[in-house]
Amino acid sequence: MGLRDEQKQATRERVLEAARDLFNEIGYDETTIRAIAERAGVSVGSVFTTFASKAEVLSHVMERRLGDLYSEFDRVLPYLRGSTADRLCSIFAIHYEFETRRVKLFLAHIAASFSPSNEPGITPFGRNERLASMLVDVLTDGVKRGEVRDDLDLSVVVDSLKAFYAWNYRMAAAMGSDATAMSAVMDRQIGLVAEAWRPR
C-alpha cells in the first residue's frame, strides 16, 4: 500500500469512528458532514472524496459493526445448546445485547432503510443474509432432531422471526427498553411460533 492509500485508509477509519459516535450521541438527522469532519479532524472535502453521502457513511458504519457482531457469532454458535427455541432465543438475545450498546445509531439504521433516498453502495437494514442463514441452520437442525415439522415452510418462519426481532426495537424507540426487556418479549414470541412447528 502506497503512502497515499495509507492516508486515505486512515481518513476513512477516522471518519467512520467519528460518524458512529455522532449518530449515536446526537442522532443521524442532526449530524452534518461538517460535524463529522470536525470530530474526525479531517477536511469536509476529504469526507466527500471517501463517501458519496451521509447515508453511505451510515451504511459503512453499520457494515463494519455487523462484521464485529458476526465474528462474535462465529465464536459462539458452536456452543449453542438446548432446544431449537432456546437456540433461537440465544441468537436474538445476542443481537439485542450488541445493538443496544449504541441504540440510537441502530434505530437510525432501521429508519434509513425506509428512506426513499437509498443509493447504490448502501446495504440497508434487513438485507444481510447472515441472520437469515443462521436461523435456517438452527431450524434445519431442529428438523433433523425431530423437534421441528419437516413440512414447515422455513422461509415463512424466518421472515416472521425477523419481523418480530426488528419490530421489538420499537420498545427501545418508544419506551427506552433495554436488551433484557426486548429479549424477554422475543422469547415469548418464539415460544408461540414453536407451537406451530412442533411435529404432530
Add this chain to the structure above:
Amino acid sequence: MSFVSLNFESPTEAPIKLTRRAMAKQRTRERVLSSARRLFSERGYEGTTIRDIAQVAGMSTGAVFASFADKAELFDEILTADYEVVIAQMAVAAREGATVEASLLGLFDVAYRFHTEQLPLTRASIAVSWTRSDVAERRNRGDLLQIFRLLADCLQRGVAQGELKADFDAKLVGEIIWDVYVANYRRAIYDSWSAEALLERLAKQLRIVLAGVRA
C-alpha cells in the same frame, strides 16, 4: 373523513356559518396539506422542508407556521387523515370475515391496498416512526391503538366462535401479527411486491402464528 351527518333538515337549527376569515384559514390549511402530501410522497420526510411546502402552496413560510407548529405536526396530520379513512374500511372488512383468519386477512387486504397505492408516503411514515420525538410518538399512538383494538376484536371473536383457545395472550398475538404485517412492506419497497403478493405471504405467516393458539 367526516362522520358528521350532513342532514340539515331540522328547521330550528340553522347550519353554522363560517366567517369569511375562518373559511380563508381553512382554505390555507388545505392548500398546505395538499402541497405537503405531494412533496412528502416525492421526496420523503427528510427531503422536504417547510420552505418547499410554502413555495409549492404559493405562500410564505410564516403562513404555513400559522397553521402548523412544525413539519412533524404537518406530517402527522396527513397520516391521521389517511388512517381515519383506512381504519373505518378495515373495521368493515373485519366484520365481514366468517373466521378469524378471514377477518384478519380482510382487514389487512384493505390496508395493503391502501398503503401500496401510495408507497412513497408509506415508506416515509415508517421511516419517521423510528426516530420521532416523544410528543410525536404520543400523538400517533391513538391511531395504532385503534388498529390493535380491531385485531383484539377479531381474536376475541375467534375465541367466542370456538376457533381459538380461551386462555392465550391476545396482546402478544395481536402485536406479532402487526409486526409481520408491517415488516412485509419491505417486500413492496425492495422487491416491488404487489398488495396481493403481500397478502398471500401474510396468510402463510398468520397460519403459523395462529397455529399455536387454535382450540
